[in-house]
Amino acid sequence: xxxxxxxxxxxxxxxxxxxxxxxxxxxxxxxxxxxxxxxxxxxxxxxxxxxxxxxxxxxxxxxxxxxxxxxxxxxxxxxxxxxxxxxxxxxxxxxxxxxxxxxxxxxxxxxxxxxxxxxxxxxxxxxxxxxxxxxxxxxxxxxxxxxxxxxxxxxxxxxxxxxxxxxxxxxxxxxxxxxxxxxx
Amino acid sequence: xxxxxxxxxxxxxxxxxxxxxxxxxxxxxxxxxxxxxxxxxxxxxxxxxxxxxxxxxxxxxxxxxxxxxxxxxxxxxxxxxxxxxxxxxxxxxxxxxxxxxxxxxxxxxxxxxxxxxxxxxxxxxxxxxxxxxxxxxxxxxxxxxxxxxxxxxxxxxxxxxxxxxxxxxxxxxxxxxxxxxxxxxxxxxxxxxxxxxxxxxxxxxxxxxxxxxxxxxxxxxxxxxxxxxxxxxxxxxxxxxxxxxxxxxxxxxxxxxxxxxxxxxxxxxxxxxxxxxxxxxxxxxxxxxxxxxxxxxxxxxxxxxxxxxxxxxxxxxxxxxxxxxxxxxxxxxxxxxxxxxxxxxxxxxxxxxxxxxxxxxxxxxxxxxxxxxxxxxxxxxxxxxxxx
Numbered sequence: 001x002x003x004x005x006x007x008x009x010x011x012x013x014x015x016x017x018x019x020x021x022x023x024x025x026x027x028x029x030x031x032x033x034x035x036x037x038x039x040x041x042x043x044x045x046x047x048x049x050x051x052x053x054x055x056x057x058x059x060x061x062x063x064x065x066x067x068x069x070x071x072x073x074x075x076x077x078x079x080x081x082x083x084x085x086x087x088x089x090x091x092x093x094x095x096x097x098x099x100x101x102x103x104x105x106x107x108x109x110x111x112x113x114x115x116x117x118x119x120x121x122x123x124x125x126x127x128x129x130x131x132x133x134x135x136x137x138x139x140x141x142x143x144x145x146x147x148x149x150x151x152x153x154x155x156x157x158x159x160x161x162x163x164x165x166x167x168x169x170x171x172x173x174x175x176x177x178x179x180x181x182x183x184x
Numbered sequence: 185x186x187x188x189x190x191x192x193x194x195x196x197x198x199x200x201x202x203x204x205x206x207x208x209x210x211x212x213x214x215x216x217x218x219x220x221x222x223x224x225x226x227x228x229x230x231x232x233x234x235x236x237x238x239x240x241x242x243x244x245x246x247x248x249x250x251x252x253x254x255x256x257x258x259x260x261x262x263x264x265x266x267x268x269x270x271x272x273x274x275x276x277x278x279x280x281x282x283x284x285x286x287x288x289x290x291x292x293x294x295x296x297x298x299x300x301x302x303x304x305x306x307x308x309x310x311x312x313x314x315x316x317x318x319x320x321x322x323x324x325x326x327x328x329x330x331x332x333x334x335x336x337x338x339x340x341x342x343x344x345x346x347x348x349x350x351x352x353x354x355x356x357x358x359x360x361x362x363x364x365x366x367x368x369x370x371x372x373x374x375x376x377x378x379x380x381x382x383x384x385x386x387x388x389x390x391x392x393x394x395x396x397x398x399x400x401x402x403x404x405x406x407x408x409x410x411x412x413x414x415x416x417x418x419x420x421x422x423x424x425x426x427x428x429x430x431x432x433x434x435x436x437x438x439x440x441x442x443x444x445x446x447x448x449x450x451x452x453x454x455x456x457x458x459x460x461x462x463x464x465x466x467x468x469x470x471x472x473x474x475x476x477x478x479x480x481x482x483x484x485x486x487x488x489x490x491x492x493x494x495x496x497x498x499x500x501x502x503x504x505x506x507x508x509x510x511x512x513x514x515x516x517x518x519x520x521x522x523x524x525x526x527x528x529x530x531x532x533x534x535x536x537x538x539x540x541x542x543x544x545x546x547x548x549x550x551x552x553x554x555x556x557x558x559x560x561x562x563x564x565x566x567x568x569x570x571x572x
Contacts, residue, residue, distance in 0.1 A: 066310060
């Protein structure tokens with residue numbers, strides 16, 4: 001107990017922010033999985049994205065934080081909410097919660113957890129601690145990110161954008177109304 | 185951070201907050217006066233001189249009405265809806281640079297504090313993020329009401345906002361390319377001379393941005409989420425008392441903030457013609473501190489003048505144009521504005537390659553020529569006499 005207290009006393013304001021954000025992130029992430037109503041689930045996921053953006057800002061990656069909010073919280077989750085509202089899933093859909101799906105999800109989640117733990121404990125993946133000599137506060141800003149993306153990683157970046165284009169064209173093709181289709 | 189700067193910043197944030205609320209409150213009064221003016225009526229004139237106390241009377245009425253929550257509504261989300269609408273509306277004014285810096289000395293140390301809540305180097309992205317969150321208040325409130333019409337209004341609002349956000353972002357990209365910075369202050373300082381205001385270098389981008397701002401604020405001619413003739417009251421059908429007041433208030437705050445952004449991004453922000461001459465004269469005659477501060481205050485007044493003009497423009501359009509049909513709205517957004525905005529980005533980029541800033545006019549001229557040609561080619565229709 002006293003160790004926890006001394007640890008808490010030793011923290012900087014950034015440390016307190018980090019702890020608070022982490023607690024909220026974890027609680028809202030648990031809320032995503034446990035909420036009975038899909039709408040609450042989506043709202044909890046939005047809260048999770050917000051807290052993750054807070055973490056990015058603490059890591060001095062402002063651009064990533066803004067883009068995370070714009071793309072995930074602002075666009076993708078709006079579409080999620082939109083679809084769920086249209087489908088009106090207020091009645092609980094018990095059919096999708098058979099024992100088989102539950103077991104499958106436990107297995108998949110467990111494998112992911114084991115994998116993540118192994119990766120983070122591996123020696124080669126250990127992140128070196130901050131040294132004041134090599135620390136650059138501007139690493140996460142737009143200019144540096146742009147330089148890096150368009151110089152060192154131009155090929156993967158362009159390939160990813162082509163992939164997005166393919167997905168977009170595919171979505172348009174799937175959603176296209178054919179000659180004899182009814183309107184709704 | 186220095187405590188003095190922190191205090192000055194705190195005061196500036198509080199003042200911006202209060203000014204936003206005050207302007208939003210008086211926008212409701214102005215809206216009714218403008219409507220009355222355009223329809224040849226008198227408008228509110230009972231509460232106080234010229235009806236100036238009308239917003240206070242309205243707020244009092246809103247607070248004392250019964251706060252009703254429908255029994256089938258999901259209660260917490262019903263309360264969360266207006267809160268979110270208000271929160272996101274108020275958040276966006278944080279990055280607007282209202283004017284240049286204020287200089288002052290405190291304990292023999294000279295300070296220079298910009299009149300802006302936070303100066304971040306991703307200002308434009310911040311606005312864009314907050315704008316894209318604005319739809320949650322409407323969606324959550326509309327869904328939680330457990331009413332068909334509210335849900336339809338919410339869905340309309342969501343699809344409209346998503347559609348117009350894309351064109352809005354693409355029209356901004358042309359400006360970002362010209363400035364080379366995401367900071368609003370840098371964008372404003374780029375427009376120091378009158379003929380380099382972005383409205384002159386980016387006429388097409390300005391039209392697209394303005395229209396998308398109307399759509400994002402859910403204002404006429406894009407106010408389909410609250411269209412009375414089809415949806416009773418739209419997403420706020422079930423709301424009463426101050427919760428309804430918050431929704432309406434959030435709309436006026438959004439209007440103020442988007443007017444501020446339009447004037448900052450396209451109309452030079454706090455710059456006005458011959459500003460450097462005026463500032464130089466002031467600093468020569470009154471000294472570097474007082475002269476500079478007075479210059480800053482003049483810029484502030486100019487900026488607010490531009491903002492008020494655009495608020496008036498919002499109202500002017502509302503009481504002049506009829507509402508779009510929903511398919512027309514979607515066609516305009518997806519099939520007209522997005523291709524035009526992409527074309528604008530391409531042409532601006534090509535122009536910047538040859539150091540020519542006004543290349544966007546090319547599209548504007550071509551469009552005007554095409555429009556004139558198509559009207560002159562259209563068969564002249566005879567006026568058919570009405571049969572009675």
